[in-house]
Amino acid sequence: MRDGGAEDDDPRVAALLAHLAVREAPFAISGRDDLAGLDLGHAALTARLDPQAPPRWWARDPGGLDLAQADLADARLEETDLSGANLRRASLAGALARSAGFAGACLEEADFAGADLSGARFIGIAGGQASFREAMIEDADFSGATMRFARLDKALLDGARFEGADLWGTDFSGADADDSVFRKARLDEANLSDCNLTGADFSGASLKKARLVGSRLRGANFSDARLDGADLSGADFSRTSLVRLDLTGCRLRHARFAGAWLEGVRLTVDQLGGAVGEEIAGEYEAAQASYLALERNLQSIGSPEGASWAYKRGRRMGRRHAGLRAREALSTRDFRGTVSYGYRWIADRFVEWLCDYGESLSRIARAFLVGILLFAAAYGATGGLFHEGANTPTYNPLDLVSYSALNMMTANPPEIGVKPLGRVTNLLVGLQGAAGIVLMGLFGFVLGNRLRR
Structure with missing residues (x-):
């Protein structure tokens, strides 16, 4: 095996390895604005190793280039392969690393804040407490990654994949993650508050005690997801299909469901x-x-x-x-x-x-009472009720209320020794009878509905 580059090797690789062979952590990488497209992955570097005496730039765990605590801020790493690299506590803030490869790398506590990582591959990384705050990570692949308590707040994650990833306690607050994939991911106690998760796929994911306060979940897929204890207060489920989920342990205060399919x-x-x-x-x-x-x-x-x-x-x-x-x-x-x-x-x-839109018997009973009293007052005002054989109208409240009550609840004028005289009074009697019939029918309808339930 060899620990140096061949003649046809990219001289930038040889220069970087030589620099790493004498460095002391923490350290800055020279020429970091000219690292784009380099093959520094596990497979390429393994060919350079002397198994008897591995060079200092080699990290046995995880098995790749040792860049622990390296300063790669603002580095150009487009399409650079750093698979298997040790980037623990390294700084890649502001780095330009589109389509770069980090598969299997150790990124624990690494700083990618503000970096452009669009289309990058992070498959199977160990990224506990790593920071991707405000980074651009569209279409990046984090499948199978372990990223407990990582920070991706305010990151741009449209189309990113986290399938099967361990994201326990990860902070996604304020992130924009349209059409992102969290299929079978573990998001227990994660913070996804105020996120745009339109069209996100959470099928089979675990979101126990996760926070999705105020998040936009329009069209998201939650089939077979577990949401025990999740806080969904103010979440927007518009146009979302929610079928056979148990949300009894969740907080749903002021959630939105317009256009959602709930079954x-x-x-x-x-x-x-x-x-x-x-x-x-x-x-x-x-x-x-x-x-x-x-x-x-x-x-x-x-x-x-x-x-x-x-x-x-x-x-x-x-x-x-x-x-x-x-x-x-x-x-x-x-x-x-x-x-x-x-x-x-x-x-x-x-x-x-x-009747409270056909749902309240007590309100119909109240309407009966109000109708009885109003018509009793009307009979008194018109002076149209007379005792049989009398020439003067009765204004006795008991007579007026009794006649009004019986007229309201019977199909025919009541026979209680009081008769209506005059066109106005007879018109009132007819109107009250009709109102009584309507209210009795409505009462029966609502009562039937309640009994069926």
Whole structure:
């Protein structure tokens, strides 16, 4: 074996190895602005070794070039192969290392902050506590990497692959990671808050006690993922398919579900903090869609009370949206729109007061009571109720309320010794009878729904 380069070797490799043979850590690499394209990987350097006396530039563990504590800040390393290298505590901050190879390297506590690592290969690295803060890592491959407590906060990770990686406690906060792949990765206690994870693949991943607060998870894949104890507060699941997941141990306060497909997802109303994120943001139309998705899901898991809550909240969002559009139409002098949306708001508000959108028996009973008292007052105001044989109307509150109550709950005018006289009074009697029939029918409908549940 040989420990020097042959004549056809890149002279830059020979110069670098000679420099490393006499260096003392920590040290700066000379000529680091001219290292692009060098083959410094495990396979190439193994051919230079003397097995009896390995040179100082060789690291037995992990088996490659020894660059521990080296200063490679701002180095040019495009397409450079450093597979198997020992870069423990090395500084590569700001390095230009597009499509570089680091497979199998030791990067523990190494600093890649602000580096351009687009398309780089980090397969199987040991990168515990390494820093990739604000680095550009699009389409990089970290498959099988071990990166516990590494920092990738505010990094650009679009299309990066972390399949099967151990990312326990890793900080991804604020990262942009569209279409990134975390399939079967271990992300327990990782921080993915405020991340853009649109289209990310978490299938089969473990996210126990992970933080995804405020993250954008639109279209993400969570099939077979484990989310026990994860904090999903304010997360955006728009257009995301969530099927047969157990989220009962997660925090879902003000999460967003507009356009999401939820089926068989175990969760409770209490986890939502009283409202979905769209409602908190005043996006009432989207909030209505979010509550619709929740309603269907809660029905699918056998939670009728939860489904009823989601249905009512969704109807209220429709009313608020109509009110908002009515005000907008009024401000632009769109009177047709004002009338149209205004009518919808008034109609929905009345239905809410009357029966809470068909979900409340107590509100219907209240409407009965209010109707009885209002019509009793109307009979007294018109002076149209007379005792049989009397020439003067009765204003006795007991007579008025009794007649009003019985007329409200029977199909025919009551026979209690009090008769209506006059066109106005008879018209009131007919109107009250019709109102009573409607309310009785509505009461039966809501009661039937409740009994079926």
